[in-house]
Amino acid sequence: MSGGGRSIRVLNVAEKPSVAKSVATILSRNQGLRVREGRSRYNKIFEFSYSINGVPCQMLLTSVTGHLMEIEFDERFRKWHSCDPADLFQAPIRKVVPQDKVDIKRTLEEEARRCQWLVLWLDCDREGENIAFEVIQVCTAVNSRLTIKRARFSALIDREIHQAVQNLVQPNKLFADAVDARQEIDLRIGASFTRFQTMLLRDAFIIDAAADDRNLVLSYGPCQFPTLGFIVERYWEIQSHVAEEFWTINCSHKADEGIISFSWMRGHLFDYACALVIYEMCVQEPTATVTKVRKQEKLKYPPHPMNTLELEKRASRYFRMSSEHTMKVAEELYQAGFISYPRTETDCFSQRTDLHAIVQEQHGHPVWGVYAQRLLDPGAGLWRNPGNGGHDDNAHPPIHPTKFSAGEPGWSQDHLRLYELVVRHFLACVSQPAVGAETTIEIDIAGELFSASGREILAKNYLDVYRFESWGGSVIPTYVLGQQFVPTTLTLDSGVTRPPPLLSEADLLTCMDKEGIGTDATMHDHIKKLLDRFYATKDVNTRFSPTNLGEALVMGYDDMGYKLWKPYLRAVMEQDMKAVSQGSKRKTEVLESCLQQMKACFLDARVNKVKLLEAMAIFFERSNRSSGDEQHASGEVVRPCGLCLESDMVLRQNRDGNFMVGCLGYPQCRNVVWLPGSVSQAIVTTNICNSCNPGPVRMIQFTFRRLEIPPEYNTVHLGCIGGCDQILSQLIEICGTRVSARGRGPPSVSSSVQRSNMRQGACIYCHQMGHSSSSCPSQFSGSQNARSHGRNVQSTTRQGICIHCHQTGHSSSNCPSRSSGAQSGDSSISCNMCGAPCPLRTANTTNNRGRKFYSCQSKECNFFVWEDSLNSGTGGTSVQRANSFTSTTNSGRNGGFGGGGRGAAHAAAGTFVSATGDPISGRKCFVCGDPSHFANACPNRGY
């Protein structure tokens, strides 16, 4: 069949070669399907006959590989020095087909010329719709008569595809518009901030991250920076964590089955005194009564079908593979046909997927083949229809095996691992949950509740194949309701709060997913970028720390008050994109408002660049290099350069206060006009000179110093530097210019900052007067020291209070309360118990923050009393503290508190014992000080 007669010739274009092949195979029913090469070796052309709504069609089905086009700035703005980075917010941009996609474009052009219809089979998401319009642009450019149609399909299965082609619709321009806006905003923000911060910082400091830091790019991007922000924020959280002591009561009981540990149902208390009172009550009446025995069946469900995010997280957790490497290996397995498409959000299988067939294929595997066989055995009862994770990208199924393998010759260890994960995960998904019998026992000791639980695994089910997860079993003896026993041990133990751990790769992916940073196909790229840019490092446990560079950048913007490192910006953009795709906002409207805001933010950041410099100075030594990139980047444009014809010339003031108009192409282009030394002020106006070329040349409003120019000249003059201005020429001749001895070299960043510091009179490191930051005695050059120094500046000086005790006047590192958990005061009393000094201190625990107490300095004594209770006439107490105040009973033999053993004898007499069994004498009620009763019997007890 040649496509002659009345049949229509239809060019069909899919997003990727694999989809073209699948659609062609489905539509042709694999009959009469021909394949030929296109211009691009990856994108074949499939041909077959088909009938659309009764109309005979000669179908051509080919593909692109994702986006066909990119946006870029016009030539004039592409060189870093060719313009002010602020110009990038409005510089002209265009869409072009990059060199590596030209072959695909040619194929489309050649085929489109000979077709009447163009049917778009791009993925049904916003990016897919945008690619559709790229294809339309290329095809209609060579054939304007094309009828354009869109196929909507949600899975590559027969019914969907046949249905899609019989119900063709129009492409959705709004979806494509949303992506256009996103692309433009990303490019403009990314390029402007990247150029700005690179040129500002790279040459001003010795950044030891890279071997050659002159090639370092300090990139900014709306996805990479929030990702860095997550890492830095967690790091700061850990740095500022102040360990707080807490107290808990532990109880154990020795039974025939072993020792059972009961945990206190209050968890823990931060108030020692309160914990102690309760503990005293328990020791006083230690008999435990079983108040609840709960037995129930618990199910542990298998995971949902796996999408990209889960694949990356699990490969990181189970194999410590980086997300970037995981995706590389997954792509190779996909290309070789062993697993399904690895970039998918979908975590539920379509009803129509033949899950049994996928299981069937694994029957022969030497390790999990038997499990796969059991799954399909109805008698085993192991099968379960997979769960639904609630995500569906309407384009791809969850990741699952597509071809059996027991390992291929070319596979690495990671190929084997990842294939195994995909297969085992799939088999787990279609398996019954694990079943356990859980027993929970609750006991009551003197009104306090404690609990213990045990689990018996009844059926492992999916856990038999999913070796990556476990579910521990533990034995618990039989207790009956109302049963009484005396605990074997009852201890008051202390612990300290710990900071959260550094973010793992899986944690980071979770944060990104939650805040909408990146897509399933790009998240790993953003993480890798942070490592490539030396913003973060990853340890062997896949946990991320910021580098000095990463922390300094975030700190700099944070100090400016900008949340550019937070995910909000991306979230707002995402909302706007949604509004555009739904038609409630126009693309131009979103672009205008977003770029306007970001430009204002950019200009403001530039004004506040000292914050970035200060933050960098905390971690890095100043460099002597003087590239002056920063100065080049700033200044008002006066005219295009007539010498290099590439860059603009801008008005600037050098460090001595003299004005010049220099080319931004410096040092390649050294074109410069020095202005008279008598100029005190120069402002670029919007007036254009109508005689000088190349134009436009903007006029400058000059103000001269009265005493430095002849009396016949005005102090104010609107002049042109293009060569036409006689007055300016005369003044240059009369007054001369004040070119510095070193010539045009612009001031180095370091010297300009030092100068501004001196002017303000304070060092940017320590905020003290009398020296500059470069000679600050507190400056460390070692990076680790620099970081800890930086943290102190960050958390104490900046906020003005110690993060530990919340007092002013010292930093957290030398906080007097740091080691003791409380702040020492001046006054002290003599210890009621041993006579040693008891200084007055201030509690810093959650429940008693600010409350004063006296505490004996003698570790053996530890007399303790609240100041307010002392004033009200109540007494103090002396106890053995942390981990050592133990009541040892001998319930096994005597079944009672008053039984044998040294401790028990004292306890029976109402005396407290230490862990060594020695009595603690002189006990009296903690609440009121009365020795005739314990606190639990005190009439004044408030709880």
Next chain:
DNA sequence: GCAAGGTC
């Protein structure tokens, strides 16, 4: 030399 998004 800048971004993020497709996909190979």
